[in-house]
Amino acid sequence: MAASLFSRLNRWISTFFTYVTATLLFVLMAVTCVDVTGRYFFNHPLFGGLELTEILLAGMVFFALPLVCAREENIVIDLMTMPQGKLRIAQNVLANIAGAVTAGVMSQQMWLRALRLDKAGETTIQIKIPLDMVAYTISGLLAVTAIAFLIRAFIPSPVPASPQVD
Template identity: 45%
Template structure:
């Protein structure tokens, strides 16, 4: 996050005051932002720090609350597992095509493989939360 902030500040200062933006600054920002988001998903999932809406939790019976938690974990694991699989297939396509960013020539397959692995870890984290006692 700090790198992203410093890069953006340097790019803005360079662009508006020195008339010389950071070369590839926009591409670096995109790559760092994607990495930041996907790197945080498994950790946030394991800690249970996702934003939740608990409008009906106070009036939901304990047994129904547990079923709801289990179903949410299972559905989430299935969805993130599917996303991991599709990201992996996309990374293979990018690898075969040799796709890179336009300015810095950063290989997009590397980032996409990392995203797929982190999404698979998120699916695993959701399966771990399945066996935890849900907290209201």
């Protein structure tokens, strides 16, 4: 029962992050297309296009990060290939805990940065988007990434066999 609930919740969260990331990518593509078309054909770029591009790119990256971590699709460099068994599991747990701590510290630091931006009332130059909202969102997504790492550490997926080298 609990495994089924966890599986459904995992699938729902994964679908949510996938759709949000895809939507941000589409909007980023549309903004870039309108900006370039306006710049080269009408000599009038999209007002605030650069700011929108920066914010959409950050949103896309940080919405994709928890998804990538949860699916174990991040880049892995095996400096020490452990044999199968308990050592391999320990290596996986320690690596995921290190990732969780790193993402957690980054989240906390980004939250502090957002507080400073909020206090200063910082906005983007052209279209006046509050920068603290962007920083708070990034901080929250980094916290979700830390949770994804912790889940991977303590509820590991089956470890694939090491590739054979000829």
